Ligand SMILES: [Zn+2]
């Protein structure tokens with residue numbers, strides 16, 4: 209037996225002899241099945257044999273990705289808090305180089321992942337580091353490789369200790385969560401709050417690849433959920449998707465701009 213991963217989204221499925229019949233993550237309108245290749249699979253061993261670890265500093269945090277880019281291409285971040293190390297978000301590739309490097313940094317006390325597109329091989333990571341994975345209850349049905357390490361929380365916020373708070377923003381996914389780090393005045397946002405190229409704004413979408421917007425009420429809800437939290441920096445989902453300053457105001461301004469754009473034709477700014 210082996211485990212199969214979807215090539216388009218990087219989701220790992222339970223051990224099996226044959227690939228799964230379908231990938232529900234990619235069949236959902238927020239992701240896609242590539243029109244040229246169709247649904248494709250590879251084994252975890254094939255992933256390890258064809259990629260390498262990419263571990264480097266990402267604006268003051270240790271970023272962990274792989275090269276060449278695989279599936280959605282997000283990187284994970286190691287958050288070294290006073291209450292222990294938290295791995296924020298997850299990515300499919302995990303080899304000895306990564307586990308040794310993270311071990312040298314003190315291991316991982318907990319994993320938290322913004323939304324199902326990045327669940328990827330979270331169970332491999334949880335088993336490697338002997339730690340739980342914190343997800344929002346609203347995304348239970350998207351855990352396609354169930355495991356006792358996965359723990360669901362309910363409500364709007366969840367404290368991890370060390371000044372780390374998971375905030376349920378919703379939007380892109382109903383249980384979409386971000387991580388606020390009080391001591392660093394940082395927001396780790398996955399693509400629940402998307403850092404865009406000009407770094408002066410962020411955005412919020414139901415589907416990024418398929419360009420399906422969110423209704424005004426959901427964008428307002430994200431802004432309201434983040435309003436009580438102060439932060440300067442915002443770390444998006446990929447290496448170098450980083451906002452250096454004024455993060456709280458940028459989120460507020462961006463929600464206002466989004467709402468104006470869909471209510472006032474001819475928006476200029
Ligand atoms: Zn998929």
Ligand SMILES: [Zn+2]
Nearest residue numbers: 323325380399
């Ligand atoms: Zn996503």
